[in-house]
Amino acid sequence: MLKYAILGFLKYRPHTGYEIKQTMDKSTGHFWHAKQSQIYTTLKKLEEGGLVASHPEPQESRPDRRVYMITESGGKELQVWLSQPVTKIENSKVILLLKLFFSGKEDKETILTQLRLQRSLHERQFERYKTEPTAFIEEILALQPDLKRDALLWEATRRFGELHEEVYMEWLDETISMVEKKF
C-alpha cells in the first residue's frame, strides 16, 4: 500500500525520498506512515517497475538528492487504485486492548497506571491533530488555490483523526472509572 501513498504524493509534485517521509508525517501520518528505509526500498522497486523515474540532483554544501517523478504508467496505476472501492473493513490491531483483555489477574493499580498513561498520550495526540494537519492544509492551499477539492478531503481525514482521539479519551475515562469502582 505504501506504493500508492508514494504515487499519490508524487502526483502533486516531484519529491526526494527524504521529502516523502516529511510530507507523509505532516499529512497522512495519523492513518498512514512508513519508515525512511521502507520509503527508499519502495521507491527503488517502483522505479524498476517503471512507475516512477528519478534523476540525481547535485547540491552545493549538501549531499546530493535523488528526485523522483511519477511516470505516465505510474499515474494510470494510481488512478485504477483510486477508482476501486474498498470492499471490506480492515481489522485493526490495538496492543493496549490485547493487554487489557488478558489483565484479569493484574492488580488494580497496574491497570489504572496503564490506562492513565494512555489517557495522557491520547490527549497530546488529540491536540496535535487539531493543529498539525490544519497548518499543512492551509500552507499548501495558500500556494495552490486550485487544490480546494483536495483540501476538503484532507480536512475530512484530519477530522477523522480528531474524532477518533476524542472517542478514545472518552472510552479511557469510562474504563478508568469502571476499574476504580468495580475492581
Place this chain on the structure above:
Amino acid sequence: MLKYAILGFLKYRPHTGYEIKQTMDKSTGHFWHAKQSQIYTTLKKLEEGGLVASHPEPQESRPDRRVYMITESGGKELQVWLSQPVTKIENSKVILLLKLFFSGKEDKETILTQLRLQRSLHERQFERYKTEPTAFIEEILALQPDLKRDALLWEATRRFGELHEEVYMEWLDETISMVEKKF
C-alpha cells in the same frame, strides 16, 4: 505480538491451534486477529522456545488434534508482558483514508459510492460488536463465575469496538454530506 495473544488464551485453558483461531475470532477479533497458518507457525516457535508444550490427541472419526498448554516459563513471559505499560500510541493504517486523501481528482459519484459502501459495512460491524462478544462473555461467565474481573475487562474491550464503529459511522455521515454539498 500474536505470541502474547496465544499465551493469554492458553493461560485460561489448553487449546488446539484450530480452537485458538475460533476463540480469537469471537473475543479479540476486532482488535487482534490472525490467520490460521500464522497461529500454527507461532505455536511451533513457542514450543521450540519452551513457552508452550503440546501432545497429540487421537480422536475417533476426526483428524487427530494437537493440544497446547502453557508452561511455567510461558506463564512468566506473559506476566512480564502484561505488567509493562504501553508507552506509545500506535500509528494505525486506514486504507479508506489513504484513498480518500488522494481522491481530489476523482468525481463526486465515485467518492460517494466509496463512502456509502463503507457506511453499510460499518453499520453491519457495529451490530456485530453489540452481540457477538457479549454472547462470548456470558457463555464463559456462566461456566466460570470466578472470571468476573476478566469479564469486566472483556466488556471494556467490546465497548471500545462499539464506540469506534459508532464514531466511524458518524464521520462517514458527516463526510458524505460534506461531499454532497461542496464537491
Place this chain on the structure above:
DNA sequence: TATAACATGTAACTAGTTACATGATTGG
C-alpha cells in the same frame, strides 16, 4: 450430493522494522 466444519501444516511471498554505515551543515 455438495458444502461447511473439523483439523494440521508447509512454502513462497509481501510488508514492515531495526540496525548499521556515512558524512556535511546549521543553529543554539
Place this chain on the structure above:
DNA sequence: CCAATCATGTAACTAGTTACATGTTATA
C-alpha cells in the same frame, strides 16, 4: 561544541498473507 537537519542507502530480521496440500464427517 553538540544536537538537529539534511541525505541515501543496505542487511538482517520479524510479522503477516496467500496459496497449496490432505482428508473425514455431519448437515442441509
